Amino acid sequence: MKFKAGIEQSIYILLILSRIPHDHYITSDDISLRLRLSPSYTKKLMKLLVHEGLINSTTGKNGGFALAKSPSEITLTNIFNAIEGRGALYNDSDLLSNLAGENNIKKSHCSIKLVMDTIENGWKALLDQVTLKQLEEDIMVSFDVSGIDKWINKVIKK
């Protein structure tokens, strides 16, 4: 039970995309080069982000990726759903009926499942509070972004 590494990588990918001027694109290869990630896996992640509707992709020469929403509209929940999928954290394997014996269940729902769902919802609520915009602002405090912007201007395409 750990975050996929892809979660962190996606965050950085989106942070880069958030600094690209409107109507411009950047290739996945440029991003993976900068972040020193596997180019193929970066593409795979970005594909997932496209599916989730967080970013747009343009194919062909001068193609690339761009943010589909404003950074303030993208939350960690979105990223989490895109990369980890929407499946529940917890799937009960019906141990309760084994424990209780057959024909002894009054409720259809296992109460442990209920508790777990509650926890999962609380967890999602935590993720929902954090937007990409916030992360970006936090990052900007910790170092000078001009170097990044300079690099971005070199690699973006219209």
Next chain:
Amino acid sequence: MKFKAGIEQSIYILLILSRIPHDHYITSDDISLRLRLSPSYTKKLMKLLVHEGLINSTTGKNGGFALAKSPSEITLTNIFNAIEGRGALYNDSDLLSNLAGENNIKKSHCSIKLVMDTIENGWKALLDQVTLKQLEEDIMVSFDVSGIDKWINKVIKK
């Protein structure tokens, strides 16, 4: 990113142990038989629970396991720590320095790491609110436990 199946299994193991009279023991094989779990893996899980100090084990003939704490003192956090380990949910892979370029970090800590830690703490707080006693009471509502207690009286040893 999912709960290990072992988490749920451990919960049920502990629920069984919580209904055993004081100073009595039950073997892992009896438990795995009742819950229809792999006997070996059940032992493995219970070993982890012993390491965490949640249950006691006695070896030898008439040996077995028993709860080491009262159910009200055992939280989901304890179980989680025992099974999943105490490692952080999130390990940053220092992508920030790749993004920023070397020699450009003002702060020593990546702010994303900070956000993630905040979320992880919130998550642990959620788990901490749920005790084994609560789970037991919830379960008792949903079905008749007399069948379980009867079975327990048959298999426990002093």
Next chain:
DNA sequence: GCTGGCCTACTCGGATACTTTCTGTCCGAGTACTGACGG
């Protein structure tokens, strides 16, 4: 000189291997009961 079509180069996208984690198994270490033997 302008327009249309074709070609090429470059992009994303999906099917395919490799690695790590999780699950499950087997055999050895240790202890309490049991039974026999001797006093």
Next chain:
DNA sequence: CCGTCAGTACTCGGACAGAAAGTATCCGAGTAGGCCAGC
């Protein structure tokens, strides 16, 4: 008859495979720009 001692049966405990998920890769599909030929 009672106490002691050794054997045995049963338990947990740790080292060893198999399965599943996560990570990384390669090659094909598709598009936009550039070049050339024809008008």
